Amino acid sequence: MKPSNLKPKLLLFGGTGSIGRSIQNKFIEKGWDVFIVSRSSIEDDKYIKWNPIKEDELSSDILKYFKKIGKFSAVCWSQGSNFNDSVYDYNPIAHQEMYETNVMYILNSLSILIRHNLVAKPTRFCVVSSIWQNISRQDKLSYAVTKSALKGLVLSLSNDLGRDGHLFNAVLPGVIETSMTSLNLSDEQKMQIKGATQFNRLATLEDVSNAVYSMNSFLNTGITGNFTIVDLGFSRVKNI
Structure with missing residues (x-):
């Protein structure tokens, strides 16, 4: 399916993971064209091979393609890396690589998009982060x-x-x-998290994609600098 210049367009980084696929499906369901940036080649005209960490400039082919399809009304980053570590087995090289993937990737790509005037004014931007930016769990030093x-x-x-x-x-x-x-979690750990609130369940991919849509779509007219937590209250509400 070729993109329609009449449809609003989302540029999605990290669209091949479970959260990214859920976000992609949500926006398509709502009538958006979704274009996915991936570090690997995929035979699909909606997938763009681009690694902002290693490529500090767009290739002429990608730039020409972006100019052809029109400006993006929304940009979402759901890429990232994750591994377990602590101060006892800290590896500075692995830590630096995670910082590049989870932080610099966003800044590099955003800078390029703005420099080439590839986003509409205004654009809604959204980063998929984690509750672990605010609270701590064991063996998640670099990730946190x-x-x-x-x-x-x-x-x-x-x-x-x-x-x-x-x-x-x-x-x-x-x-x-x-x-x-x-x-990654044992059945006992999952039950512990489910039982931490009276919902007695885990949040779902749809819960996350609904939250992203509310921030990334035209529904958002005045929310910025906000951090929407999608965990059914786990990080703030406890059963005692």
Whole structure:
């Protein structure tokens, strides 16, 4: 399906993961054209191979393609990396690589999009971060540090980009009901999280994509510098 210049367009970084696919489906369902940036080649005219960490400038082919399809009304970053570590096994190289993927990737790509005038005025920007930018769990040193850095990124960008009317927010998922969660957490850990609130369940991918849509779509007319937590109250409300 070829893009329609009449449809609003979302540029989605990290659209191949479970959260990214859910966001993609939500926007398509709402009538948007969704274009996905990936570091690997995929035979689809909606996928763009681009790695903002290694490529500090767009290739002429990608720039020409972006100019052809028109400006983006929304940009979402749902890419990122995650691994377990602590101060006892800290590896500065691995830590730096995670910072590049979780933080610099966003700044590099945003800078290029703005420099080439590829986003509409105003554009709604949204970063998918994590509740672990605000609270701590064991053996998540590098992940927590890089996600915490996103708090400063969102606040600073929401301030600076206001001069052009742009809105910049973040959505912070908690533990989501996915196959990846089942691989990383034991049944006992999942039950513990479910029982922490009276919902007795985990948040879902749809809960996250609904929150992203509310920040990234035209429904958002005045929210910026905001952090929407999607965890059914887990990080703030406890059963006692």
